[in-house]
Structures are given as C-alpha cells and as structure tokens.
Amino acid sequence: MKSNQSITQTKVLIVGAGPAGLGVALALKQAGVTEQLIVDAREVGAAFRAWPRSMSLLTPSFFSNSFGLTDLNSIDPNTSPADFLHTQHPKGQGYADYLDAIVGHFELPVRTGVSVTALKKEISHFCVETSQGPIYADHVVWAVGQFFHPRDREFPGAHHALHSSKVEDWAELEGDAFTVIGGYESGIDAALNLVQNGKSVRLISRGEPWASNHPDPSRSLSPRTFDRLRELLKSPEKAQRLEFTKNTSIKNIEAGEGFWVLRDQDDVPIATKTRPILANGFESGLGLVSSHFDYDENNLPIFSEEADESTLTTGLFYSGPALVHRNALFCFIYKFRARFGVIAAEIARRLDLPDIEEKLEPYAKAGFMNTDLDCCSNCACAVESAAPDTPEPASFTKA
Ligand SMILES: Cc1cc2nc3c(=O)[nH]c(=O)nc-3n(C[C@H](O)[C@H](O)[C@H](O)COP(=O)(O)OP(=O)(O)OC[C@H]3O[C@@H](n4cnc5c(N)ncnc54)[C@H](O)[C@@H]3O)c2cc1C
Incomplete structure (x- = not known):
C-alpha cells in the first residue's frame, strides 16, 4: 500500500471491518496478498458494539477446530470465539473484542474513521471517495453489512x-x-x-x-x-x-x-x-454500490457464482449477509464465510500470485472455500x- 498524505493506492481495498471484511482480509493474507487496506467508517466490529447490551449470537460457539469442525462464529480456520471468550453465545461486545484481537494478532492493516462516500470504476482501477481523501484500488471488496441500514421506512409512519x-x-x-x-x-x-x-x-x-x-x-x-x-x-x-x-x-x-x-x-x-x-430487519446492505449490481426478477442482487463479484463491474466483490446464490441466503457468519477463500483465490489469481491453491488449502479443508453452491440450497435434514x-x-x- 502506498500513501502520500491524503492519496492512497492499494491493490485491494476492503470496505468494512466486520466479520465479512476481516475474514476476506485474512484469506487474502493467507493467499499471499501483501498489499491490501481495510477501511471502516467507525471502529472494528462496530455493529456488534452497537447491539443491545443483552443480545447474544444465536449461533453457538464451541472450540472444535482441532477436530476439523471450526467454531461456527469464527472468521478463519484457526481461531474460535468460544476459546477466546469462554462462552457459547457471545454478546455483541465480546464478539467485537474477538474481532479486535484478530486484527492485532494477524496485524491486519485497518484504518478506522474512514467513511466511503462514492465509488467509481475507471479503466483499470477504482477511485473510491472517502471522508479522509481518495483511495485508488485495483480490486474492491464491499463488506459494509446491514446493521447501520435499518428498514425503518417500510410503510407510512x-x-x-x-x-x-x-x-x-x-x-x-x-x-x-x-x-x-x-x-x-x-x-x-x-x-x-x-x-x-x-x-x-x-x-x-x-x-x-x-x-x-x-x-x-x-x-x-x-x-x-x-x-x-x-x-x-x-x-x-x-x-x-x-x-x-x-x-x-x-x-x-x-x-x-x-x-x-x-x-x-x-x-x-x-x-x-x-x-x-x-x-x-435491515436493507440489503449494498447501499452506495447498489447500481454496480444487476438484480433478478425478485429484486435480489446477482453475484457471480465463480467469486461473488458484480456481474456489471469487474473487480468489485461482495462479502457479507446480503449474499445470495440460487435462492439460498448467506446471512449468517458460518454461511458467508464459506466464500472467503473463493474471493481471495480469485483476487490472488488476478494478481498473478503463485501457489494459491496450496496456500489456501486450510481454507478449503475447513469449509471456508466452498465452490459447491448446491450444498447451500439444500438444507433439509435427512431425518x-x-x-x-x-x-x-x-x-x-x-x-
Ligand atoms: C440482532 C442480530 C443478531 C444476529 N445474530 C447472528 C448470529 O447469531 N449468528 C450469525 O452468524 N449472524 C448473526 N447476525 C448477523 C450478523 O451479525 C451479520 O451477518 C454480520 O454482522 C455481518 O457482518 P458484516 O461484516 O457484513 O457487517 P458488519 O458487522 O455490520 O460490519 C460492517 C462494517 O462496515 C462499516 N461500514 C458501513 N458503511 C461503511 C462505509 N460507507 N464506509 C466505511 N465503512 C462502512 C460499518 O461501520 C461496520 O463496522 C445477527 C444480526 C443481528 C442484527
């Protein structure tokens, strides 16, 4: 990442330091991407810090990673909120602490207090307007979540x-x-x-x-x-x-x-x-990049099956709970994390990096690199x- 006063240039820009953005950042790092920047308008895990005090995750956390079953709420194959917090249903504050700890431990390049206000694709790169000056990036991962976009205008009054x-x-x-x-x-x-x-x-x-x-x-x-x-x-x-x-x-x-x-x-x-x-509930979360995506007959955004990329704007990827494929919703962490490795591998390929599959093998083994979208549209239990x-x-x- 190159930065001179107010202009920043990077190979990959990730917008949003919640589980979706940080999870892709970790996968990119694992794939060998050395030039990336994560920006957040607020702080790391801001949505979780804003949850009502008594609210906890519905999905249980359990440290089962060593048996090949990664904690349902973890954002990489090797960490576990259950192990970190010693609780099965972390509260918002605790989960945000887990995300903070990940940023520190893996030394992820996060800049907080940077609000993205516009995004434009120029011939070979993106020009991203932010509250702290423009950022130029070859690839953008949009991961702004839904929490700060409540559906509070749904009907009159x-x-x-x-x-x-x-x-x-x-x-x-x-x-x-x-x-x-x-x-x-x-x-x-x-x-x-x-x-x-x-x-x-x-x-x-x-x-x-x-x-x-x-x-x-x-x-x-x-x-x-x-x-x-x-x-x-x-x-x-x-x-x-x-x-x-x-x-x-x-x-x-x-x-x-x-x-x-x-x-x-x-x-x-x-x-x-x-x-x-x-x-x-909440609005879709595509927000100010919504015009960069195409929509199906049910008005659901269309993401490429290869790597959750916009089908209209090459180089613009999405990670997070608005993800949908074949009518299956990826609105839980354990669902959308299944694509972290897929997005990272595609970006690493475009950056001509070597040995991507080998480097991302732990992601594939742990179910963080799922290319079989049939799995997600057939949830019915055999019993x-x-x-x-x-x-x-x-x-x-x-x-
Ligand atoms: C009440 C509730 C309970 C839930 N329970 C569970 C559960 O039990 N299990 C589960 O798996 N999921 C649960 N979810 C869903 C889960 O919280 C979300 O799927 C998850 O937070 C999405 O992660 P994210 O990184 O996409 O978004 P977020 O965590 O919202 O992170 C997005 C980040 O982007 C930043 N941002 C937004 N706009 C901009 C901008 N323009 N410029 C820069 N930064 C920006 C925000 O500040 C924020 O930090 C729950 C959600 C809610 C609301």
Missing part, C-alpha cells in the same frame, strides 16, 4: 416506531405495555427481553414464524430462540404477559400526543401508549424434524 437496532438496553425502556412489529429473531428477542423486565408485550407478525418448521435457520427461528421461548413460557405469570398476534401486517403508524395507532391490512386500529418497536415442538404461547389472536 414506520419512522414513528423505534427500530430494534437502536435500542441500547431493553431494561431502560419506559412503560409497561409494548407492541413489537415482527415475529422473527429480533422481534422475539425484543419480546423476551421486555417480558423478562416485567413488561407486557403484544407481538405482531405477518405469518406465524414461531410455528415454522423450515430447515434453514435463515427462514425459521433458531433452536436457541425456541429454547428461550420455551423457558419463558414455563412461567404462567410471564406467559400471560406475552400475546402473539399472527397473520397481521402493519401498514401504517400514526403518532398522537402520548399514543400511537397502528393499522393492519384490514385497516383495523391497534392503539398503544408506548412507542411501537419495529423489528423488521424429518420432530414437529410440532412449537411452544404454546398464552394467547393467539387473528386466525
């Missing part, structure tokens, strides 16, 4: 609600009775935390995700969440304070003085005296799940 990603501590919310919009992971997490803190919650969901038996945890609740839900519902007193409203889609929120009115698909009003909580093991909530409304 959605901005009146408090997005779940903006909550620092569920214990600090004032009021006794809450309405949560969204019945997937973050909605259930919000509801469980609020009930544990003595509040009553009405959880409103489009379908009935807590009854879904889908084998892919990207499309149904995780085993960890079912465990937490079952545990809470064992207490009749707590179960009384959690009401599930299924098959209800909120279309509008109006704010009054000290009250809010939500309207569903049939225009039925639901009034609440506390600010509604919106747990409806049918023991349904119905769905918790019995105290009350359901709307059939």
